[in-house]
Amino acid sequence: MKLMVRQGAYAGGMQLIVLWDIDHTLIDNAGVSKEIYAAAFAALTGTAPTTAAATEGRTDRLIMQEMFHRHHLPEPDWATVEAALSEAGEARLNDLRRRGTALPGVRETLKAVSVQGEWVSSLLTGNVAANARVKLSAFDLDPLLDLPVGAYGADAVDRPDLVAVARERVQRDRGVRSDAPVVLVGDTPRDVEAALATGSGIIAVATGIHSQAQLRAAGASVVLPDLSDTVHVLGLLATFAGR
Numbered sequence: 001m002k003l004m005v006r007q008g009a010y011a012g013g014m015q016l017i018v019l020w021d022i023d024h025t026l027i028d029n030a031g032v033s034k035e036i037y038a039a040a041f042a043a044l045t046g047t048a049p050t051t052a053a054a055t056e057g058r059t060d061r062l063i064m065q066e067m068f069h070r071h072h073l074p075e076p077d078w079a080t081v082e083a084a085l086s087e088a089g090e091a092r093l094n095d096l097r098r099r100g101t102a103l104p105g106v107r108e109t110l111k112a113v114s115v116q117g118e119w120v121s122s123l124l125t126g127n128v129a130a131n132a133r134v135k136l137s138a139f140d141l142d143p144l145l146d147l148p149v150g151a152y153g154a155d156a157v158d159r160p161d162l163v164a165v166a167r168e169r170v171q172r173d174r175g176v177r178s179d180a181p182v183v184l185v186g187d188t189p190r191d192v193e194a195a196l197a198t199g200s201g202i203i204a205v206a207t208g209i210h211s212q213a214q215l216r217a218a219g220a221s222v223v224l225p226d227l228s229d230t231v232h233v234l235g236l237l238a239t240f241a242g243r
């Protein structure tokens, strides 16, 4: 019934592609994420890293590339690196469950977006797909997102390049039209940059280390303290759908 009402109300199409970042947008990983990079690095090199991985919206490809450069070590081929990351992630599912948390309002907001008949709600994350799944499943968020059409850390080095990857997957597999608007939801200036560089909308959330002022300075016109106001987030997304 709901779908029929929507189709009637929005004949002509109010399609929208919503792409969520994971870390510090949907979940607080409580440091487990940095432990995954350290463990993968140790597994690949036989030594613990001397400094923690720099993350903040970087893709896994870039994070690992930079770690190897910083340690003056050659980087193994990507398939080997991705396997080490996935293994380290899988081993930390319980750590994530125990120490981490879904951020305020996230479950309700993802649920509300997932039932909008003409919207596709997926991920745009620097995490490799296996670890994205681990991080979401730790808090039972994975059923609320359309994971197969998302873009992940293996798909590109630079975050803005992930937008086209997700858009193509959504168009190909979900029959969304080619000019459907995309909105990113993320917590870092790199999320904002990815949106601005690709003509996407951005809802920036200050649930990471960046303040609302910093996210605005990075170019985000819509900045929220968090995702706790589900009705407000839904309303904002609807304005992007109507553009």
Ligand SMILES: [Mg+2]
Pocket (backbone or CB within 6 Å): 021, 022, 023, 024, 025, 056, 057, 186, 187, 188, 208
């Ligand atoms: Mg993030």
